[in-house]
Amino acid sequence: MNPDNDPNPSNSDWENFVFPRDVFEFSLGKTELEEIFHRFAISSLPEVKPDSSLKKKIISSILNQQNEGEDFLFIRKSDSRWRKSAFSGVEYKILNRDQSRNTVTLMIRMEAGAVFPGHAHETAEDCLLIEGDLNIAGTVLKAGDFHRANPGSVHKKFSTSSGAEFLIVSGESDFAESEKYFS
Template sequence: MTDEELASAYVLGTLDLNGREACRRRMTEDNGFAARVEAWERRLAPLADAGEAELPAGALERVEARIEKSGVELPGTMTVRAGAGDWIEAAPGLKIKIMNRIEAANRETFMAWLQPGAEYVDHDHDQDEEIYMIEGDLIIGEVVLKAGDFHVARAGRHHPVHRTKTGCICLISQAIGPV
């Protein structure tokens, strides 16, 4: 989800409780994101003046049932919906959300959310570690990763300290273990 989409979802009230809380925290730390939220509030303010419309009895339940029905999984697949799952504090300034684990292969995929200025310790790799950048910056030694970049640390290699100036969200696939 882009910052623009996240800001609009926050204002529209379509995020779950964890998502709303994450946005509230981010607004206090990221003036640019707070400005996006404020812009969406201004855009949508005329709708609030229109008053509330009465929904026909059972309309919400019918809509929820259709949404639930549309979420049917394909056989042999798994879908993690936006807003599903819990963010876990893995280190100061670093939260992760596990997306998939394959115990037999000792492998996991997770989203990582680093706050501006956060650092993560240097570490070694038992398996390849893959990082796909979604937003922000991630600095690994002298390598600067930005949104859309893909980085692989091969098994047996050492990764220097990871740090971010602006904060970042990335998708990481690696051996199961400490982040």
């Protein structure tokens, strides 16, 4: 068959022309034959050497990406462990201490029925409930709810019925005061 003479060759004629049956096994599937064809086509291309300025640009881009990573902190869930606090059913993990802003970011997890004692706030404390419920100052928070304790405020004890996991961003001085509970 000559594909130049036939304007509409059938697929089977085309496949037989590209993959002659006397050369290729019938046991190969269409996908495998296409893979062979593509590898052959790629290997028959002439080698192309990129311009030296392109090589420098690519290497510079890679190095810049590596440097960007130094500006960020990533903590995978599997990379950190929960620690027991001084309170029954309350665990925590410190995610970050930022000395330049004087803040501490931590996760707190409370089992169902756990109670966290009252405490005062010299600085503001932000709390984002991730899962469960949290009863603070007579208000029940649900997953996704946010609470802020302003500087000078006092939390009475707070509790959870079903358990809770929440993110806290607090002043370093407040955390240092309560560090006896989180050591």
